[in-house]
Amino acid sequence: MTLTALPLRLSTTQADFEQRFAERLHWSADQDAAIEQRVADILADVQQRGDAAVLDYTARFDGLQAQAMADLELTQADFKQAFDSLPVEQQRALQAAADRVRRYHEAQKKANGESWSYRDEDGTLLGQKVTPLDRVGIYVPGGKAAYPSSLIMNAVPAHVAGVAEIIMVVPTPAKGSVATGGSGETGSAAPQRGERNPLVLAAAHVAGVTRAFTIGGAQAVAALAYGTATIPKVDKITGPGNAYVASAKKRVFGQVGIDMIAGPSEILVLADGSTPPDWVAMDLFSQAEHDELAQSILLCPDAAYIDAVQREIDRLLPEMPRRDIIAKSLNGRGALILTRDMDEACAISNRIAPEHLEVSSRDPHRWEPLLRHAGAIFLGAYTSESLGDYCAGPNHVLPTSGTARFSSPLGVYDFQKRSSLIEVSEAGAQVLGQTAAVLAYGEGLQGHARAAEMRLKR
Amino acid sequence: MTLTALPLRLSTTQADFEQRFAERLHWSADQDAAIEQRVADILADVQQRGDAAVLDYTARFDGLQAQAMADLELTQADFKQAFDSLPVEQQRALQAAADRVRRYHEAQKKANGESWSYRDEDGTLLGQKVTPLDRVGIYVPGGKAAYPSSLIMNAVPAHVAGVAEIIMVVPTPAKGSVATGGSGETGSAAPQRGERNPLVLAAAHVAGVTRAFTIGGAQAVAALAYGTATIPKVDKITGPGNAYVASAKKRVFGQVGIDMIAGPSEILVLADGSTPPDWVAMDLFSQAEHDELAQSILLCPDAAYIDAVQREIDRLLPEMPRRDIIAKSLNGRGALILTRDMDEACAISNRIAPEHLEVSSRDPHRWEPLLRHAGAIFLGAYTSESLGDYCAGPNHVLPTSGTARFSSPLGVYDFQKRSSLIEVSEAGAQVLGQTAAVLAYGEGLQGHARAAEMRLKR
The missing domain is CATH 3.40.50.1980 (Nitrogenase molybdenum iron protein domain)
Structure with missing residues (x-):
């Protein structure tokens, strides 16, 4: 039997888009x-x-x-x-x-x-x-x-x-x-x-x-x-x-x-049709080859281009040593989604909050400001996600499963901590002490109030 | 019966200091x-x-x-x-x-x-x-x-x-x-x-x-x-x-x-004996009044000053509306610790990694660089912790129970997230693509390698 990789085809205009989109995105960590x-x-x-x-x-x-x-x-x-x-x-x-x-x-x-x-x-x-x-x-x-x-x-x-x-x-x-x-x-x-x-x-x-x-x-x-x-x-x-x-x-x-507990890896490609379709197909593979649960999604307003990417998937798949994993991942969790336009594609991307987000466009800086939630944003056709995985410089440990809505790539800040520094001057204590005392009495914390008042000049 | 508040007296030179210090610090969250x-x-x-x-x-x-x-x-x-x-x-x-x-x-x-x-x-x-x-x-x-x-x-x-x-x-x-x-x-x-x-x-x-x-x-x-x-x-x-x-x-x-799950509130006062002892006593109260599990600790190289603080505790306690909670907290979890010198006090403070750290010294900037782990550092006699709790400006949501070793005050950064930005130029892709391909093949991820190689000029 020939191995095939057929990511789910969806269009944002179809009546059941929301439901099928939600089903495809669904993933939840097992609690064993x-x-x-x-x-x-x-x-x-x-x-x-x-x-x-x-x-x-x-x-x-x-x-x-x-x-x-x-x-x-x-x-x-x-x-x-x-x-x-x-x-x-x-x-x-x-x-x-x-x-x-x-x-x-x-x-x-x-x-x-x-x-x-x-x-x-x-x-x-x-x-x-x-x-x-x-x-x-x-x-x-x-x-x-x-x-x-x-x-x-x-x-x-x-x-x-x-x-x-x-x-x-x-x-x-x-x-x-x-x-x-x-x-x-x-x-x-x-x-x-x-x-x-x-x-x-x-x-x-x-x-x-x-x-x-x-x-x-x-x-x-x-x-x-x-x-x-x-x-x-x-x-x-x-x-x-x-x-x-x-x-x-x-x-x-x-x-x-x-650090964060990672879910399956994900890539979302926003394409305006200007990137060679085999590049995009391989970028989808490069995520899918991680494991069967990895998720590769293409959002594009050009139906002919989506067809071209599917053709490249068919052509390239047999060459891939990890083709079985790639096929399972794309068949089970992948999606090629036709959007009304690039603006809608950006809006859907924000809903997904993907780990890796490729803006495969000839004008990536037009779309970047619209993209609010993503672990890493790869701008332009030359920026394959794999370059970021290994050596571009930014960290490849990124928030998965939509957690980019509230969390960040691993970074220097994860290995630092902060201590507030406060040195109140004698003059400052006169002003702050009165404010603090009023609020502390209001909260019923008289020790706090008295500590502030003791620093007031008598 | 007269209400008394007698924090545990310890000296770093006593033979069983380590054990008794560890017992006093011990706290663990109930898992019910x-x-x-x-x-x-x-x-x-x-x-x-x-x-x-x-x-x-x-x-x-x-x-x-x-x-x-x-x-x-x-x-x-x-x-x-x-x-x-x-x-x-x-x-x-x-x-x-x-x-x-x-x-x-x-x-x-x-x-x-x-x-x-x-x-x-x-x-x-x-x-x-x-x-x-x-x-x-x-x-x-x-x-x-x-x-x-x-x-x-x-x-x-x-x-x-x-x-x-x-x-x-x-x-x-x-x-x-x-x-x-x-x-x-x-x-x-x-x-x-x-x-x-x-x-x-x-x-x-x-x-x-x-x-x-x-x-x-x-x-x-x-x-x-x-x-x-x-x-x-x-x-x-x-x-x-x-x-x-x-x-x-x-x-x-x-x-x-x-955000963090907070444990009981804590204050550590490092005192060189230059602050009026009633100020320090009230600062210890202001933490102890939160609840019975709150922890107030004084570290000081001057035994006579520690005695003076205890006298102020005795004098001031009856005036406090929350004296019952204060007494329970100081008796059960408080400590007045005599240290060899201020350097040793700083070293012990780093082991505790306190939520609130008052440097009640005439020369706080001498000690501040030695203090590596604390939620907030209050410098000088006028900087009572209660000013920080209400209105000095820094956040009062701070890491407790020693977590200041690896975490930070609540801040703007807790309500922000970061997305890496990468735009590889055509020239950059030639250099990075080779590095990425070597590493990706080394990891057995051929899709990653091919995606990088596709961007190389043929």
Whole structure:
């Protein structure tokens, strides 16, 4: 049987558009009570037994029989060796990507991340001190689906923020073992050393990781959140992971900071028909190839162009090594939507609040001001989303599932925190003290009022 | 029996200091499974039945028998009337507080919250667009413990960010009914109109609230998160509430944004002995009076000064209307800690990462650079924490329970989100495309690689 990829065709003028559009967009995170309970148990155990529990779970879930945590620590020499072992082309690409990402995040820090203050007319100082977190943990998924680019995107902003210690955890499951996270026991013949991804270790070299451990799953999140004798307690945990990791991060939130819990990846292409249709087809593929739940949507006012994109999908699909995933994603969640015009396409895009938004138009700056909600906006035909994923500079960790309505790309600001600064002058205290006292008495908080009044001249 | 307030006396030189210090600091949020289940049920019901469910719960928990949601809506005229009914002194205080808070947050937006971009040497545009959320919900606790200052601190930054619609919910339980949130049934003789706090309504007038409903508890959070026929769905919910509200906010997180879940309030005073000891005693009271779990700690290298503060505590306590709460808080959670010197006091402060940190020193700028983790830093003897609570300008919604290690005061940035902007030039695509393709092939994502390669000149 021939493999086909037929994204849903819709038109905004059809009577049932709203309903079918809503159905196609619908996605909700599974809340698996069994996973949640298992994760709660693992967290409690690691909190109680520390390293011993981490060793047990690593043996059980990753098939790694280590005697001591030291056996699970990676060194700077490991990183360097991995980097040196790569072809020069990959070394250069990793370095180039890290450099561009660093430069962008330095600009971000300069623009939005510096301390500031002013003095008012009474000489009262007001401002905010912006400081880096002391120590962060970065979770990097292990095995074959490990993404070195993800490590760069997490570690570099932390570095630029000034975080002193960056602790990486990356599971290295033994060959033949199940993925980490709690899905079962493995055989006793497991080897001492799991599968290490050289690109990930090389990225750790380039991005600057302080320490690293080959552990994963809920046990790794617990170790970072609570600390163990070996693994230092961190202030925040970032980075993607499976359902166990996501559940563990949610559960330790408050104890430590966490980044967003990501849903499936999404791309929305707004096209006016000026971009070669094979470019757009490949951009839709580049999202769909992530996994079956990934969502690729084209919005375009030109029906003939949509037909052309579909033809390119048909032509290009057989060439793609990941064609099965691409086809499942496009058939199950993809959509090619005919709009009345580009203005309507922009309005629909705002309703979706996509993670990745390509404005594939000859005049992208005409439409950009209309686009209010998106993780990242890729302007013009040359800006393929994949350039942003790896090396343009901006972060590829972006809000998914419509959360771009209220959240932002990962950035330097995620590795900084702010402290308000207030120094009230004696003159200022006379004015502010009266206002504060009136309001405090109004709220029935006499201690607050008296504290303000004591600073008034008698 | 005479009421006494004896905070725990500790010295950093005593052998069991670490243990006793840790015991005193210990606090952990209750996770009440019964509350969580009840909240989950309420959320599901409101999501399903909308307004009808909200009306039911409001009748049941707040004793308000409304026939339609319209009966539970407050109008701008209600706000205005409440404001006009206040004594001039309170009107002026509310207005002055809102003006100062607005001015501070405008400075914050200008310093850290504007869009930015640059072009690299290839003409590629990189930057971030900063935009306001469309619509936010602010939860204001009801009844007698309602705090108008809290409404100002939540609504003003949203306004300054540019949020178009600010929806307030504030329960107005009928007299004699239980507090909202799900603790039981109320009698059928409940009045149609609950207790409205005129200061809160007046604050809504001053701070600029778009619409408001007299609902509360988990049902109000659900209505804001999912939307009902009457209540618009918001993008983010901020503001404090009881255990039901906190649980509901956690549960809807992801669907909408939320602010931090606050623990008990805390103050840490670093004193070098130069501030009148009664000022410091009253500052400790002003935190302790919030509730029994609030924590007030003094760190000081001068034993005689600590004695003087304790004498002022003894002298002032009987005068305080909230002396019972103050005594319970200081006896149960307060501490007066003798340190070797101010440097050690600063180091201990960093371990605590307090919500409010007073540097009650004649030379506060000597110590401020050493203080890395705190929600707000109050410099010098005139800067009582209560001035910051009401009107100095900075936000009084601050990270508690040590979360200042990784989080920040509520601010304009909480009502904004960022979208990365990328416009790769044709020349830029030639360079970036090669880097991206190498990395994408390395990760096994051929669609990404091909999308980048298609932009290369052939």
